[in-house]
Amino acid sequence: VESIAEEGAARVVYAVGDPFRKWSRYTAAIAERDLKIADVPFSATYEMTREGALKGKWALRDARSEITMAKADFAALTKPGAAVDWSGGKSEFLQTDLVEDGKPIRLEVVIFKPDGKGPFPLAVINHGSTGNNPALVKQTCFDVGLVDFLNERGWMVAFPQRRGRGKSEGQYKEEFSADQTSGYTDDPDIFLAGAERALQDLESAITALRRRPDVAASPILIGGVSRGGVLSVAYAGAHPGQIFGVINFVGGWIGEGVVTATAVNQNLFKRGGHFGPPTLWLYGRGDRIYSTSHSRENFAAFQRAGGQGTFLEFDVPGGDGHFLTPCKDLWSGPVGDYLDSLGAPGQN
Numbered sequence: 001v002e003s004i005a006e007e008g009a010a011r012v013v014y015a016v017g018d019p020f021r022k023w024s025r026y027t028a029a030i031a032e033r034d035l036k037i038a039d040v041p042f043s044a045t046y047e048m049t050r051e052g053a054l055k056g057k058w059a060l061r062d063a064r065s066e067i068t069m070a071k072a073d074f075a076a077l078t079k080p081g082a083a084v085d086w087s088g089g090k091s092e093f094l095q096t097d098l099v100e101d102g103k104p105i106r107l108e109v110v111i112f113k114p115d116g117k118g119p120f121p122l123a124v125i126n127h128g129s130t131g132n133n134p135a136l137v138k139q140t141c142f143d144v145g146l147v148d149f150l151n152e153r154g155w156m157v158a159f160p161q162r163r164g165r166g167k168s169e170g171q172y173k174e175e176f177s178a179d180q181t182s183g184y185t186d187d188p189d190i191f192l193a194g195a196e197r198a199l200q201d202l203e204s205a206i207t208a209l210r211r212r213p214d215v216a217a218s219p220i221l222i223g224g225v226s227r228g229g230v231l232s233v234a235y236a237g238a239h240p241g242q243i244f245g246v247i248n249f250v251g252g253w254i255g256e257g258v259v260t261a262t263a264v265n266q267n268l269f270k271r272g273g274h275f276g277p278p279t280l281w282l283y284g285r286g287d288r289i290y291s292t293s294h295s296r297e298n299f300a301a302f303q304r305a306g307g308q309g310t311f312l313e314f315d316v317p318g319g320d321g322h323f324l325t326p327c328k329d330l331w332s333g334p335v336g337d338y339l340d341s342l343g344a345p346g347q348n
Contacts, residue, residue: 004030012037014044051088064317066326068144088112089142091167094160096204100170107205108167110140110159112147118214120156121244121345123221124206126228127159129174140166143225145328153339155221156214160205162198174198174227188260188267195231195253195268202235206242218345223247225325226289230265233272233279233302244345246272246279246309247335249325252298255289262294266301273305280338281311282331284321292321310338 002011008030014037015023028037033048042060049055054069076082089112098105114120127141142159150157164172174194209215221244224232229251236243253268254261272279283295292313299311314330316323324331 001028001030001035010035053088059317064327066145066328068148089147091140093167094205094208096208098163098170098201098204100163103169105163105170106168107163107201107208108140108161108165109205109209110142110161112142112151112157113214114151114154114156116154118156119216120154120214121218121221122209122215123150123155123157123223124202124209125157125159126202126222126224126231127161127165128224128226128228130165130172137165137172138167143325145326146223149328149332149335150221153336158205158209160202160209162201186259188264191254191258191260191264192267195234195264198227198231199235199238202231203239206235216345219244221245221247221339221345223249224251225249226251226322227253230268233275233307234268236275236279237272237307238274240275243275243277245277245339245342246275247338248279248281249331250283250287250290250295250322251281252290252295256291256294262297265290265294265298269298269302269307270305272302273307275307277308277342278338279307279309280335281309282314282324282334283311284314284316284324286316286319287321289322310334 002013004010010028010030012026012028012035013023014026026037026040028035035046037044042058044056044058046054046056052071056067056069058065089110091108091110093106094109096105096107098107125143125146130136140161147157161168162172162174163170174197206220210220219242222232222236223229223246226249229248230253232246233248233251236246252261252265254264281295281299283290283292285292287295296311299309302309312334314321314324314327316327316330
């Protein structure tokens with residue numbers, strides 16, 4: 001924001017990141033804690049929270065995007081080895097029982113706490129795969145939309161990063177061939193071995209998180225996106241006594257482009273059949289990785305294995321249903337209803 005007139009008219013510099021990398025000057029209107037850019041073909045609005053964060057929403061025809069930004073000191077950010085301090089969330093390391101090459105492994109976790117002293121009921125949200133893109137391996141994954149929704153309901157939200165992902169120690173071995181160099185393989189045994197490794201990481205992370213004094217002793221809510229969604233379902237089936245509920249966003253282990261995808265995905269989803277309470281499955285039409293017909297077949301296999309749940313489909317702005325999670329307006333109502341139906345943690 002370069003300047004603000006008395007009546008709230010402002011001059012702003014609006015920057016666009018990768019892949020376009022450009023900026024423009026626009027006029028904007030400021031009213032109390034809101035700013036809206038004017039006279040542009042898109043919609044861009046920003047709200048300043050009481051905590052000093054900036055929540056932005058952008059729209060152009062059917063495309064939507066949301067962001068949460070925090071103010072930072074430019075000089076501090078440009079120092080060698082500088083790290084970004086996320087507003088509201090804290091990146092920590094979990095001491096786990098995992099060992100690789102004789103060395104103990106620490107897993108990174110990003111934790112967002114609700115208001116209050118705690119201890120808090122715990123929600124564990126699991127990230128997806130890299131999509132065979134090595135550049136994504138070292139990115140720490142979390143979702144501010146899910147954080148806001150669950151924090152407002154009193155949940156402490158944890159985003160564990162599996163081995164080799166983000167800042168977690170160890171090697172990332174979930175989706176490559178046996179030599180770890182040649183990308184995806186059709187061998188279901190290799191995919192399932194990667195899933196077993198991921199489930200070990202998840203169990204170790206949850207065990208460490210449940211030792212914390214700020215985590216309540218009640219059962220936990222578990223959920224995830226894409227690969228994290230199927231991991232959540234499978235984990236709940238293996239540890240039903242630990243779990244309050246399961247939320248599966250567009251889940252699956254491997255996309256339909258792999259000939260063994262149906263066998264691998266159904267193998268993992270059927271493991272969730274041992275979890276007694278209902279689960280929630282949320283999918284978007286037009287998903288480029290998992291068609292709704294494929295995902296409904298996975299859900300049917302889960303039901304045949306004894307699983308209970310609700311399968312919902314949504315039309316996602318932009319057309320690619322795999323990007324359902326950022327569309328909070330679509331899923332917040334069903335997720336809220338699902339959590340209400342389960343009652344308070346520890347009472348189900």
